Each structure stands twice: as C-alpha cells, then as structure tokens.
Amino acid sequence: MGERAMPGSAVLRTERLSGGYGKMVIVQGIDFSISRGEIVAIVGPNGSGKSTFLKTIYGIARVFDGKVLFEGADVTHLPPEAKTRMGMSFVPQTENIFPDLTVEENLEMGAYIIDDPEKIRDAMEVVFNIFPVLKGFRKVLAGALSGGQRQMLAVGRALMTRPKLLLLDEPTAGLAPKIALELLDSLKNIREETGTPIIIVEQHARRALELADRGYVLVAGRIAAEGSGRDILSRPDLQELFLGVQKKSLVEKRKEG
Amino acid sequence: MEGVSILFSQWVIWFGVYAIMALSFNLEYGYGGVPNFGKVLFMSLGAYSAGTLAAWLGLQWASSKAGIAVAGYTGPVYCSPEAYHVLSTASSQGWLEPSQYILLFVAGVILAAIVGAVFGAIGSYPTLRLGGDFLAITLLALGEIVRLIAYNSEWPVCSFNGLTAVPTPFAWYENKALVDVLYAVLIIGFTVLFYIYTHYVANSPWGRALKAMRDDELVAQVYGYNTAKLRLQVLVVGSAMAAVAGALLVFYAGSVQANTFKPERTFEVIVAVMLGGVANNIGVLVGAAVIAALNVFLNASALETLGITVPGNVATTLPYLRYVIMGILIVIILLYKPQGLIPEKPVQTPFLEKLRALIKEKHVVEEAAGTK
Amino acid sequence: MVDVAILYGILGALINGLRVGSLYGLMALGLTLIYRVTSIPNFAYAEYITYGAYAAYIAMTALALKGTLGLAFALAAALAVAALAALASDELAFKPLWVRGASPLHLLVASIGVGLVLRYSLLAVAGLAAGLLEASLPVRSTRLISIGGIASIETSHVLAVSAAVFFAVLLRIMFTRTKIGKAMRATASNPVLARVSGINIYLVRRVTWIIGGGLAGFAGFVYAYYYYVNPESGWLMLLWIFAAATMGGFTFYGSIISGLILGIAEQVISFLGSTYFGLNTAYSPVIALITLVIVLMYRPEGVIRLEALSLKKRV
Numbered sequence A: 001m002g003e004r005a006m007p008g009s010a011v012l013r014t015e016r017l018s019g020g021y022g023k024m025v026i027v028q029g030i031d032f033s034i035s036r037g038e039i040v041a042i043v044g045p046n047g048s049g050k051s052t053f054l055k056t057i058y059g060i061a062r063v064f065d066g067k068v069l070f071e072g073a074d075v076t077h078l079p080p081e082a083k084t085r086m087g088m089s090f091v092p093q094t095e096n097i098f099p100d101l102t103v104e105e106n107l108e109m110g111a112y113i114i115d116d117p118e119k120i121r122d123a124m125e126v127v128f129n130i131f132p133v134l135k136g137f138r139k140v141l142a143g144a145l146s147g148g149q150r151q152m153l154a155v156g157r158a159l160m161t162r163p164k165l166l167l168l169d170e171p172t173a174g175l176a177p178k179i180a181l182e183l184l185d186s187l188k189n190i191r192e193e194t195g196t197p198i199i200i201v202e203q204h205a206r207r208a209l210e211l212a213d214r215g216y217v218l219v220a221g222r223i224a225a226e227g228s229g230r231d232i233l234s235r236p237d238l239q240e241l242f243l244g245v246q247k248k249s250l251v252e253k254r255k256e257g
Numbered sequence B: 001m002e003g004v005s006i007l008f009s010q011w012v013i014w015f016g017v018y019a020i021m022a023l024s025f026n027l028e029y030g031y032g033g034v035p036n037f038g039k040v041l042f043m044s045l046g047a048y049s050a051g052t053l054a055a056w057l058g059l060q061w062a063s064s065k066a067g068i069a070v071a072g073y074t075g076p077v078y079c080s081p082e083a084y085h086v087l088s089t090a091s092s093q094g095w096l097e098p099s100q101y102i103l104l105f106v107a108g109v110i111l112a113a114i115v116g117a118v119f120g121a122i123g124s125y126p127t128l129r130l131g132g133d134f135l136a137i138t139l140l141a142l143g144e145i146v147r148l149i150a151y152n153s154e155w156p157v158c159s160f161n162g163l164t165a166v167p168t169p170f171a172w173y174e175n176k177a178l179v180d181v182l183y184a185v186l187i188i189g190f191t192v193l194f195y196i197y198t199h200y201v202a203n204s205p206w207g208r209a210l211k212a213m214r215d216d217e218l219v220a221q222v223y224g225y226n227t228a229k230l231r232l233q234v235l236v237v238g239s240a241m242a243a244v245a246g247a248l249l250v251f252y253a254g255s256v257q258a259n260t261f262k263p264e265r266t267f268e269v270i271v272a273v274m275l276g277g278v279a280n281n282i283g284v285l286v287g288a289a290v291i292a293a294l295n296v297f298l299n300a301s302a303l304e305t306l307g308i309t310v311p312g313n314v315a316t317t318l319p320y321l322r323y324v325i326m327g328i329l330i331v332i333i334l335l336y337k338p339q340g341l342i343p344e345k346p347v348q349t350p351f352l353e354k355l356r357a358l359i360k361e362k363h364v365v366e367e368a369a370g371t372k
Numbered sequence C: 001m002v003d004v005a006i007l008y009g010i011l012g013a014l015i016n017g018l019r020v021g022s023l024y025g026l027m028a029l030g031l032t033l034i035y036r037v038t039s040i041p042n043f044a045y046a047e048y049i050t051y052g053a054y055a056a057y058i059a060m061t062a063l064a065l066k067g068t069l070g071l072a073f074a075l076a077a078a079l080a081v082a083a084l085a086a087l088a089s090d091e092l093a094f095k096p097l098w099v100r101g102a103s104p105l106h107l108l109v110a111s112i113g114v115g116l117v118l119r120y121s122l123l124a125v126a127g128l129a130a131g132l133l134e135a136s137l138p139v140r141s142t143r144l145i146s147i148g149g150i151a152s153i154e155t156s157h158v159l160a161v162s163a164a165v166f167f168a169v170l171l172r173i174m175f176t177r178t179k180i181g182k183a184m185r186a187t188a189s190n191p192v193l194a195r196v197s198g199i200n201i202y203l204v205r206r207v208t209w210i211i212g213g214g215l216a217g218f219a220g221f222v223y224a225y226y227y228y229v230n231p232e233s234g235w236l237m238l239l240w241i242f243a244a245a246t247m248g249g250f251t252f253y254g255s256i257i258s259g260l261i262l263g264i265a266e267q268v269i270s271f272l273g274s275t276y277f278g279l280n281t282a283y284s285p286v287i288a289l290i291t292l293v294i295v296l297m298y299r300p301e302g303v304i305r306l307e308a309l310s311l312k313k314r315v
C-alpha cells in the first residue's frame, strides 16, 4: 500500500500524518509517498483536506501526529523556510503571490535561497519561457495582475529554485483552459527534463489523474482510494467524483468501514 | 483614622469617575467597536463646561450678595484673583446658600451632559471615514488639540493655572471630613445609575445592534442596521457619560486643570476595560476599582496614612510606578487574556428585562381587557 | 513696512525649521520602516528616541568624553541602546502578539503599554539621579555661519539635514535594491509565502527592529546634541513624527519632505503668530495635530508619497 515505489527511493513520504488548525484535526493518518520522476495527483471534494494536507507537509498547518520524511530525513517539525532550503517548493492555493512586490521581485523572492545572481537570472528566463505573458509585466506590482496572471506568477515563483520536489495546490485554478493545459504540459516537461517529482492538487480530477502517474483520493480528511491514475479513473464507485458531484456515499462507506 | 477615611472616600470617588468613563468606553468599544481613544476629550469638555458654569454663575451670585465688583479682567472673569477670593470665601462668608451650591452642581452636570452629547455627535464624524487604529489615533489627536489650547489660553479654564475655585456641592457643610464621604455617596449614586443604564442597554435591541456592528459591519448593514447612525448614537451617549464623569471630578476637586486630561487618562480607562473584560460591565467596575486604587494609594503620603513608611527615593518613584504597572498590565492582558480577565458573557435576560416583559405583558392584558 | 529684524526673524525661523523638520523626518524614517514591515502604529517609538538621547548623554558624561571622538562614542551608545529597546519591545510584546493574530488596533494598544513602561521607568530613574531631568550632550552644537547676528547656521543644522537625507536615500535603496529590503517588503506583504520562499521572517523582523530602533537612536543623538532632553522629549514629539510619517504616506522620501514642511511650518507660523498676534508659541504642536487629523481623515494613504508601492488598504 503506497509503497509501490521501492522503499527508500521515495523523495517524500508521510507516515500516519495528522494535521489541522488550532485544536481541529482536519486530515488524519495519511500514508503518502512520491518517488523521483513521479507526478502524483491528490483529488477529492471541496473541504476534504487536500490543501490542509499539503500545508501540514510544509509545516504551515499544525502537525498533530505522524511523520514527514524528505529524502529519508525526518522533517516533520521543520519550519517552512527550512523545507524550502532543503529543496522543496510550494504553491499555496490562495495568497500565493506578494501583491506589494513587482512581478520581478516576486520571482526574486522565489529564489531567495539562491545567492548566485547568474542563477537567478537564468531561472527567471526559464519562467518567462513558460509564461511569456509575465515578461511584459516585470515591473508591475503583482497585486495589479489578473487572476490567471497571478496564478502563473505563483507557479513561476515556485519554479525559481529548481526544486527537488514541487507541491502545487490547484495551480490551474482560474486559468483559461488553453493556458491550464499549457501549464500542465510544462509541468510534464519539467518532470521529463529534470525528473522533479510533483504533487499536484486539482479540482479537475479527471484532468489531473490523466496527467499523473498515481493518484490519491482524499475524502473527509482520509485517503479513500489510491493507485495509478488510470485505475482510479476506471473505478466505478468513484465516477461521481470526476463528474464533480460531492460523493456522499464515499463518506458513508468510510464511516461504515 | 480620619486620614484613612479621607483616603477611602477619595478612592471611592475616583472609582466612580473611572467606572463611568470605563462603562462609557465599554459601550463604545466593547459593544459598538468604536475605539474612542479621545475619551479624555469629552471628559475634559464636560469638566470645562461644568466648571466654568458653576464658577461664573456662582461668582455672579456671590459677588452681588457681597457687593464686590469683579470686572475688568482681560480673560474670563472667573479667572481673576478677585473671583478666586470671592469664590473661595463664599461659604464661610455666607455669600452662597447651600441650595445655590446644589443648584450649581446640578446645572453643571446637566450642562456637561449636553455639551458631551453635542461634541460626541460631532466627534462621530471621523468614524464615518475611519476605523481601527487610524480612528483611534485621530480621536487621540483631537483630544490633545483641545488640551493644548485649554492649557495655553485663558479660555475656558484660565490656561495653565486652571480654574481653582469651583463651588462644590457640599462646600457649605461644616464637617469637612464628612464632605468627602457625602460626595462619595453621591458619585456612587451616579455610578449605579450609569451601571444600570449600560447593563440595560447592553441587552436591549440597540445593544445587540451595536454588537452586530462590532462583529461585522457589512453583515450588520445587510441586516438593515444603519451603522453610521449607530456610531453617532453610541458616541453621543458615551461622550455624555464621559462629560458627566469630568463634571463629577471637577465638583469633587473644586478645580479644573487642562493637564488632568492628558492621553494617559484615556489609557487608564482602556486598561480598566481590558482588566475587566471587553463588553463585560461588572468586570469593568472591577477594573475601574483597580485603576482608582493605583491612582489614590500608590504614593508616599497615602501609604504613610495607611501606616506604611517608604524611604525617600522610593517615594519619588512611586507615582511613576503606577504607569509602569499599567503598561505591563496592558501587554500581559493582550498576550494572555485578549478578551480581558473576565470574558464577555452571552446575552442574558436580566431582571430588568424580565420586569419590562412583565409590565408589557400586563399592559397587553389590560389593553386586551380594555378593548373587550 | 516690514522691518529688517522681522525678515531676519523669518529667515531664522526657516533655518531652524529646516533643522527641526529634518529631525522630525529623520525620526519618522524608523517609524515608517517599522510600520511598513510590521503594520504596528508604534507609540513606543518615541521612547527609543529618548532612550537613544539619554544613552548618548550618559555615555559622554559618565566617561567624561570630549571632542569628536567623544561624540562618535556617544552616537554608538545611542544606536546600541535604542536598537536594543526596539528589539526588546518586539521580542517581548509585539512579536508574540502578532503570532497570535492581533489586529493593528491591539498592536497600537500594546505599543502604548510598552511606551508607558519605557517612559515612566525612565522618569522614575531620572527622578532619582541628579541632573537627569534635563540633559544635553557636553559637546554642543557650534555656530558655523552667522546671518545678521540673529539667525545662524550651526553644526546641528548640517548634521540634522544631512542625516535625514542620507538615511532616507539609504533606506529607499535598501528597500528596493537589496535582498534584505525586498525580504522585508515580502514579509510585510505575505508572511506565510515569505516563509515558504525560504525567508526567515523572524530574522527579517529582528533586522527591521534593529534598524528602526537604530534610526531612532541616531535621531535621539542629534536631538541631544542641540536640545535639552527630558524623559518626555520623545513622547512630546511623537505626534509630529506621526504627522510626518502619515503625511508622507509611510514612504521614506515622503516622510522627510513632510517632516520638513511640518518643521518649517511650526517655526515660521509660531514666529509670525507671536510677532503679529502675540500668540503663545506653546500652541505650535496644534499644527502637527491638525495635520495629522486632516491627513488621517481625508488622505490616509498620504499626501506626499513619491513611491508607487502599494500599501495595504486601511479602514
């Protein structure tokens, strides 16, 4: 279970991870793993705890129990800045840009942990190649961008460090279908070229699972199903999920089980 | 023994002043969410109007009775040395009747309430444009403007000297030791009245509207509350109360000084409310008692009276210590009990409400009976 | 007929307005920096200035220092003490409150509390020691150029004006060109994302308080070089400082220019007021207060901003 990748080759692994806010436990006992070169999708209805799971991994939400292992090291209680320094990178679902900084400065902040200006410039060029629109807005305050442009900037910022692991929380939200597909394509390219594993949370479950090597279905804070993207897509009991219908029966099934 | 009694009367009197101030701040901020950091502005306006009215009118009465002409002074006539002489000897000379003293007090308090209400209405104008910290700073600055002008100009209260011979309501009473006790009883009366009023208001539909506005202005508007009007109303009421507190302070001290109304006074009121718990009226009384105690007891002569002697250098630092303690209290409360030491209680149905319901019920029954 | 003495008087008021105005501007710089990064309308800021001034005074008198070297040492003491006071107030009060999600109003109240502690403990101590209730550096500001025997330009004028301009430019460069400055703005703009980007926001915060406090200390030093300091000096200037910072829209250049306008207005208006209308010069703080009220009410985003950087919308 979840150990399809060879043990030890997992870039990131969580063991019985529980997380939430204040005293509220939102996600519970999650066993998750992602290996080099993999794209793993996390899908589930609204409010099922997908974002919370990513935030718990990154140390933004509170960890109640369990472990987070990154490249074999226990990083459960490291603060987010330390995780970034270790090579992780995260695009939150909301508030994922610095509105009071220019587009260029946003990208520079993405590369905050890099000291070599040459490297920063190169990384910025890479981002501008993926999102050419941003180039024209270099000196514009990010708060003045459109929703879709912000989303591009948010992803661009996370790519600046050439991370060893990317966590993306609904990166395509608000993007025009064509741009969304382009973004997903470029994620694939990044994976092809650098082998960077990517965890992606997507509202559009079918699209995500078609793209991903593997997927996890999160329902009410727990993993309801996992497996290869195709397997999940073909499971008859999960069909409603892909149609965007809140799958009540899943919750009930879990309660019964 | 007499010293101790005077000290405790003093404490009770200051308690009353702070309690009324704190109840009004609680109404404005605790219930209405309006951070009126210019409390001292409305308090000072009440003090100035009550003090000047009592001094001016008292002077007219006393000087005509005594046959002394007090005119020809460049500033307000009650600031002249003759005025001081006449007013300070009026009771011993019998130039003013006891009834006149009481009348001056009543008139002063009423005028203060009116002035406070009017300026509260004016002072609500910034709340239309601002909220939060910027509103707090604006109101604080307005208070400082008035204090600076009052401190430097003969109008209204004789510049930095202050107005020092305001006729006090019990000046005619021979037993001076009992005067403070009488006044303490009087001020407790006022405090109780205001307490009942705020308690009643807090659980009234108006109070609920205020809380709705405090919790979410937009939602309150959606529910049909006119939040601009609510803020105007709460500032009118709160400022009238603060002005009355100012007047009561003047009629106790027999003097008005502009520097009594430094921003620190507002901070004391804020601490009282924080100590007691925002939107908690009983708690606020406790907070006022603590602040009053710091004010009255934390100095060398008071401690001496209580039988505690302090060395000279401690004595010089004691008055400052009061504000150091307040500052520490502010930070600690914010850190550990941001809702105050005694948190807000859910809306309850107090006996007054029940009484009102009972009366209403009876009324309805009678009405029904009448129409039959 | 305007007589010559009055012209000289106006000139003198202008020159002194330049000095006091740059001082207000200089003081507003640290307040602005702290406000921009932490959103705290910091009422305790005034006390860092006072502490800096006293540190300079005590360092010089206690060690019997003289001359320029003595002044340099006094400056170092002022910077260190003020920065420490600023840092301590954040670590002990503001940061823990911010972590708990305190609103700007709560932070304002907290800063009032911190200010009371700092100011009144200094008052208590100064009341005990002789000569501390009115202190000024033993090395005084000296006259450089005399104008008609009435007005003059002193070393303190040069120091105040050049320090104000220098630090404004320096801060502006720091904020827009350097990594730490951008990290400060990023932290202010979106602290969670700043952390996610690898920024140690607590370190950034510490640096902010040290620089902000240091600026207050520098201003306190300049103040004590010309004026007599008492434990309430900073507090009495606070509303001027707030007026300069808000009028400047919490930008660095804006603060300096607003400070200058306010300082010159203070001096010239009180000179003319006292000459022609016999007005008491003690009224002059009303100028700052009225400016503050009008700006906050009608232009809370500032009058002179000189920067396109957006501020979070208040109200």
Ligand SMILES: Nc1ncnc2c1ncn2[C@@H]1O[C@H](COP(=O)(O)OP(=O)(O)OP(=O)(O)O)[C@@H](O)[C@H]1O
Residues within 6 Å of the ligand: A021, A024, A026, A044, A045, A046, A047, A048, A049, A050, A051, A052, A053, A093, A203
């Ligand atoms: N900062 C927070 N504090 C408290 N509760 C939160 C917070 N953020 C989210 N929650 C709660 O946690 C639960 C899960 O939210 P989460 O954002 O993780 O869901 P999600 O699966 O990402 O949903 P969506 O698809 O809508 O993005 C929700 O019930 C939400 O109310």
Ligand SMILES: [Mg+2]
Residues within 6 Å of the ligand: A050, A051, A052, A093, A169
């Ligand atoms: Mg989400």
